[in-house]
Amino acid sequence: MFDQQKKQSLAAWRKLATQPQMRLDPEEQYDELLKAADEMEEQGLITSAEWRQLVRDAGSVFRGEADQTLR
Template identity: 65%
Template structure:
């Protein structure tokens, strides 16, 4: 059962990473991704290592999305 819950949670996380909700800005998307990763770890669905990987991916996406907004080209 945990495998199904884990798969569903990761699919939902990845969907939000790839397709943020309408009217969700980059910071809101990042915060929600971190909350989802935290919840998955607290529920025992993912390991600490998997949590770190999700946080890294969210951070990378956030940095890419905001790169040009702060004085870049």
């Protein structure tokens, strides 16, 4: 159950990071990515190291440098 919830949460995060968001400007998308990462860490779904990686990845998305590993 835990692993499935983690996989679903990370998949939703990646979808938000990689798909064009018509309703969100880049700053809003970045904020949403950070909120999602925070929620996953607070729920114990990800470690602090995984959280830091998501924050770095969100920064790359914001700068338009999304790493191909997100896709």
